Amino acid sequence: MGAINILMRLSIVGFIALISIPENRVASISPQVSLEEEALDWDSILGTYNAYLNYPSQANALALLASLPRDRPNEIRGNTERAFRIILSGDNDPIIFQEAISGDRTAIEIYFRLLNLADGYYLDIVNITMGFLVRFQPKLFLENLLKYRDTHSIKTHGYPILATGPGYNTHKGAWEYVLGRRIAALEAVNGKKYSTIKAECIELIRKTIVRDHTVSYHD
Numbered sequence: 001m002g003a004i005n006i007l008m009r010l011s012i013v014g015f016i017a018l019i020s021i022p023e024n025r026v027a028s029i030s031p032q033v034s035l036e037e038e039a040l041d042w043d044s045i046l047g048t049y050n051a052y053l054n055y056p057s058q059a060n061a062l063a064l065l066a067s068l069p070r071d072r073p074n075e076i077r078g079n080t081e082r083a084f085r086i087i088l089s090g091d092n093d094p095i096i097f098q099e100a101i102s103g104d105r106t107a108i109e110i111y112f113r114l115l116n117l118a119d120g121y122y123l124d125i126v127n128i129t130m131g132f133l134v135r136f137q138p139k140l141f142l143e144n145l146l147k148y149r150d151t152h153s154i155k156t157h158g159y160p161i162l163a164t165g166p167g168y169n170t171h172k173g174a175w176e177y178v179l180g181r182r183i184a185a186l187e188a189v190n191g192k193k194y195s196t197i198k199a200e201c202i203e204l205i206r207k208t209i210v211r212d213h214t215v216s217y218h219d
Helices: 002-012 042-054 058-067 080-087 093-101 105-117 120-136 138-148 152-157 172-187 192-218
Strands: 036-041 073-077
Touching: 036 042, 042 058, 042 073, 042 080, 042 093, 058 105, 080 105, 093 105, 093 120, 105 120, 105 138, 105 152, 120 138, 120 172, 138 172, 138 192, 172 192
Parallel strands: 036 073
Antiparallel strands: none
């Protein structure tokens, strides 16, 4: 877990502006957007989030999950930027990150719900976490991808499988290596229910690597 902790720190300390390659964020699938008739109350969410931070039990994780809308809401009460500044801060995010990367189903699903609420810089951070999950919890990642593939962020931006974070943009060998490890992790997942979506993810990663080689060659 030492190496994971180092990379985790890089994903949350505020260097996302270094990422400039569009393919290094998400793979495009469809421009369609579907918003659910569901309201969001950040004060309520931050209350359950603080309880989780103080004691990240399964009961508190389930309460936090229940407070988050499944999809992007039409109505938002409270300050979204302030909420994400708290949720994804370097003092707070490592707690839920450790549970997710260790294989806690609820913690992973919480990130999928945050994915639908985040934009810009905060979306980049959540996408980087998704990249870790592809490699270290591939089966649970695919399980949630199947569950949430019809929601706002994935329908708008695509499968969150390519973000790597700071450093990789200037070290192409490392970037290709880490994407290769994600392919290997996905290939190791068994189960007929995952076969199609697994193949789609692998194809998107491979196409991104090939496209990068083509761009580099012409440069």
